[in-house]
Amino acid sequence: MARRTAPAAQPSPRDRYRAQVRAEIKEHAWEQIAGSGASALSLNAIARRMGMTGPALYRYFGSRDELITALVTDAYRSVADTCLAAAAAPDASHASGADRLRTLAHALRNWALADPHRYFLIYGTPVPGYHAPEDVTLIAAEIMAVLLDVCAALPADGGEAGPDEAGFDAHLAGHREWDRGHPAPAPVLRRALAVWTRLHGALSLELAGHFTGMGFDPELLFEAELDGLVRGTRPDGVQ
C-alpha cells in the first residue's frame, strides 16, 4: 500500500527521464513546425536532430498523430493559462472591467506574437483529416468562461443595438448552451464573441503578414479595435 506502485505516486528517475525526453521531442517538433509547418512534421527528422534514430521516438509517442495531438493540447493549455493569468492578475480585483479586458487582449496578443505557429496551430487553417481530442474543447470552454467573466464586468452598453445586433442577441438568448451556465445576458455573450472574432481577425492577418508592405503599425490597429470593444458599440457605454 505504501509501496508506491500507484500511478500517481512520486515519479521515479525513469519517469522523470521519460517526461524530459517527451518535452525535448515536443520542443524540436515546435522548431520544425516553425520552419516548415505542421503538416511537414516528421518523426524521423526530429529524432535525427536529437541524435537518435526514428523508431526510438515510438517509446514516447505512439504515432505521429499522437505527437501532433500533444502539441495542439499544449498550445490550447498555454493560451488558456495565459488568459486565466491575465484575468486573475494581482490588481484584477481592483481594476475596472475595461482595464481587465485590455490586459487580457494584450496578453493574448503577446502570446500570439511569441510564437505565431503555435497560434496558427489552434486558430489557423484546420489540419485536414485531423480531429482535435475532447480535451481541447474543455480548454476552449475555459477560455470562453474567462472572456465572459471579463465582458460581464464591463460597463453596460448604454445605446440601443442595431437590428441585426438585436436579432443576434435574441438568437443567442435561445442558443447559449456553450456559456456553461454563465449568468450574463445575451448582449454580453455577443460582446464576448465580438472580442474573440475581432481580436482574432486583426491578429491573424497581422501574423500571416497581410499588413506587411502597407506601412501602418499593426499594433495600433489592434489597439483601435480593442478600444471599440472596451467602449462598447455605443458611446453611452463609456464609463
Added chain:
Amino acid sequence: MARRTAPAAQPSPRDRYRAQVRAEIKEHAWEQIAGSGASALSLNAIARRMGMTGPALYRYFGSRDELITALVTDAYRSVADTCLAAAAAPDASHASGADRLRTLAHALRNWALADPHRYFLIYGTPVPGYHAPEDVTLIAAEIMAVLLDVCAALPADGGEAGPDEAGFDAHLAGHREWDRGHPAPAPVLRRALAVWTRLHGALSLELAGHFTGMGFDPELLFEAELDGLVRGTRPDGVQ
C-alpha cells in the same frame, strides 16, 4: 506581319487544348487541396486522377511551386472579381453606402463558404517557405480599393472616436501609401481596415469550425458584426 506569330494572336487549337488541360489540372488540384490541404498537393496524384503519368504535367507547369502559385493567383483573382462585381452591382449606383457594404460583405461570405480551402489558401496559415508573386499584391490592392470606395460612401461616423481609435487615425494619416491615392480621410481608412479584419475574424473562425458545437448560427454573428460596421462605431452615424 499578319502571320499571327505574335504572342497575343488568336489561339490555335493547340493553345486551346493547352489552356483546357491546364484548367483541368488546376481543378483536380483544388479537389486535392479540399481533401488533404495545400501542403499535401501532389503532382503525381493529380496526374493519376487525370489518367496521365506524372511527368506529363511538366508540359503545363514547370514545377509544383508554379502550380501552387497559379492556384493562389487564381484565388486572389476570384475573390477580387467577386468584390468588384458586388460593388458594381446593377443597382449599386442607386444604393446607399450601407447597402453596398452589405452586398459586398455577403458576396465575400458566399465566396468563402463556396470553397473554404480557397479562402484559407489566401487568408489562412501561411504556407511555410512559399512567397506569393507580385501579381497578388496588385490584386490585393484592387480589393482594398473597392473596400475604400464603399466605406467612403458610408454616412460619416457622427460620434467621437475613442483615444486609441483617434490615435490610429492620426497614425494612418501619416502611413497611407497603401491607399494608392484614395482621397478618403483617415477614419474611412480605419473603417475599411475594420471591415476587413472583423469580417475575416468571424468568417475564418466559422470556416475553421471553431463555432461548431456552440449552438448558435454563425451567419447571425456575421450579420451582427456587419451591422456594427455599417452603422459605424457611433449611433449618430446611422443615416
Added chain:
DNA sequence: TGTACATCAGTGAACGCGCGTTCACTGATGTAC
C-alpha cells in the same frame, strides 16, 4: 491534294529521397531477495 517536316503531348524507366512504422535485438538501469 499530297508529301516532308516540325512541333509537341504524353510515356515509361529511372534518379535519389524521405517518410511512418514493425520487429527482433542489445545493453544499460533499476528492483527483489
Added chain:
DNA sequence: TGTACATCAGTGAACGCGCGTTCACTGATGTAC
C-alpha cells in the same frame, strides 16, 4: 552487500510507399511548300 532478474530505452535492418523531377523516346497533330 551481492547476485539474479525484470524493465525498458534505443538500435539497425527492413517493409512498402509516394514524392518531385530528368530524360530519351513514341506517336499524333499541325504546318509549309
